[in-house]
Amino acid sequence: MEKTKLTILVSVIITLIAAVLVFNIIIMTNGFNAPAASIIGSVDVKADTVEVYGQGRISAAPDVAYLTLGVENLSIDPKKAQEDNSAKMENLINALKNAGIDNADIQTSSYEVYPRNRYSELEGFTVTNLVTVTLKDVGKASEIIKTAYDAGANYFRNISFDILDRKQLYMQALDMANGRALEKAEKLAANMDRRLAGVVSLSEGNSGGNTPYYIQFSNYDYAAAAPALSDGGIISSGELEITAIVYIVYRLN
Numbered sequence: 001m002e003k004t005k006l007t008i009l010v011s012v013i014i015t016l017i018a019a020v021l022v023f024n025i026i027i028m029t030n031g032f033n034a035p036a037a038s039i040i041g042s043v044d045v046k047a048d049t050v051e052v053y054g055q056g057r058i059s060a061a062p063d064v065a066y067l068t069l070g071v072e073n074l075s076i077d078p079k080k081a082q083e084d085n086s087a088k089m090e091n092l093i094n095a096l097k098n099a100g101i102d103n104a105d106i107q108t109s110s111y112e113v114y115p116r117n118r119y120s121e122l123e124g125f126t127v128t129n130l131v132t133v134t135l136k137d138v139g140k141a142s143e144i145i146k147t148a149y150d151a152g153a154n155y156f157r158n159i160s161f162d163i164l165d166r167k168q169l170y171m172q173a174l175d176m177a178n179g180r181a182l183e184k185a186e187k188l189a190a191n192m193d194r195r196l197a198g199v200v201s202l203s204e205g206n207s208g209g210n211t212p213y214y215i216q217f218s219n220y221d222y223a224a225a226a227p228a229l230s231d232g233g234i235i236s237s238g239e240l241e242i243t244a245i246v247y248i249v250y251r252l253n
Contacts, residue, residue: 041053041184041188043188043189043192043252048251048252048253049200049249049250049251049252050185050188050189050196050249050250050252051247051248051249051250052181052182052184052185052188052247052248052250053181053184053245053246053247054176054177054178054179054180054181054182054184054245054246054247054248055177055180055243055244055245055246056172056173056174056175056176056177056178056179056180056243056244056245057173057176057241057242057243057244058169058172058173058176058241058242058243059239059240059241059242060163060169060239060240060242061237061239061240062138062161062162062163062237062238062239062240063136063138063162063163063164064134064135064136064138064161064162064163064164065134065135065138065141065159065160065161065162065237066132066133066134066135066158066159066160066161066162067132067133067135067141067144067145067148067156067158067159068109068130068131068132068133068156068157068158068159069130069131069133069145069148069153069155069156069157070089070092070110070128070129070130070131070153070155070157071085071088071089071092071128071129071152071153071154071155072085072126072127072128072129072154072155073085073088073126073127073154074116074123074124074125074126074127075124075125075127076122076123076124076125077125078113078125078127081113081124081125081126081127082113082127084127085127085128085129086129088152089129089131091151091152092131092148092151092152092153093106093131094151095147095148095150095151096133096144096147096148096151099140099143099144099147100140101133101134101135101144105133105134105135105136106131106132106133106134107131107132107134108129108130108131108132109130109131109132110128110129110130111128111129111130112126112127112128112129113125113126113127114126128155130155130157136164138161138235138237141159141235141237142235145235159235161237161238161240162240163240163242166240166242169242170242170244173242173243173244174204174244174246176244177244177245177246178246178248181246181247181248182196182248185248185250189250189252192252194252194253195252195253196250196251196252196253197250197251197252197253198250198251199248199249199250199251200249200250200251201248201249202246202247202248202249203246203247203248204244204245204246204247205245205246205247
């Protein structure tokens with residue numbers, strides 16, 4: 001019995017040794033496929049390429065603001081509601097023009113007439129007429145809001161900032177992204193005692209959605225500033241961030 005157990009144990013050990021030898025032979029013959037590295041900053045030794053990611057980012061002060069404001073009023077007679085609204089809007093637009101806003105920079109963005117009910121009974125008809133004002137001097141935003149308020153505006157919906165020549169700044173950010181991608185590729189190649197031999201492919205992209213020329217935002221809190229609209233409120237335009245991203249594959253020699 002003891003001899004039989006010993007024979008079985010020796011057979012198991014021989015089988016395990018044989019399996020290990022076969023596995024090593026397979027690895028030496030075919031190579032071992034390790035998990036792929038990150039697509040950003042990876043080297044493919046077999047293809048003799050290096051793939052890198054580059055980002056360029058520029059911050060700049062906005063040079064144009066867009067204000068959306070207007071008049072909202074209520075009357076039991078829908079015709080009178082519209083007539084009253086038209087008179088108030090005419091006064092508002094004239095005030096904006098007198099403040100230096102060109103007619104081409106005042107555009108109707110919304111006009112609505114709808115019934116307003118209170119506890120299932122008709123309270124009247126509401127007319128809302130809004131215009132978007134293009135302000136090419138962002139420093140006058142508070143002044144224009146005060147002017148509009150004094151002229152009868154009682155509806156202030158939005159303010160946003162932009163850069164008129166954002167394309168030029170984006171191109172600068174794109175150059176920066178290309179430069180950073182090249183710098184990373186050269187570093188990765190040098191770590192392997194290799195050199196770059198040219199570009200295999202290049203693509204433009206971002207972390208999500210279409211590549212934007214800019215990010216538009218406003219840090220004006222209307223809820224907090226509403227009581228002070230008669231003084232124009234406090235407007236802070238901040239800066240806009242322009243980002244460009246590239247993915248480049250270089251050939252190695």
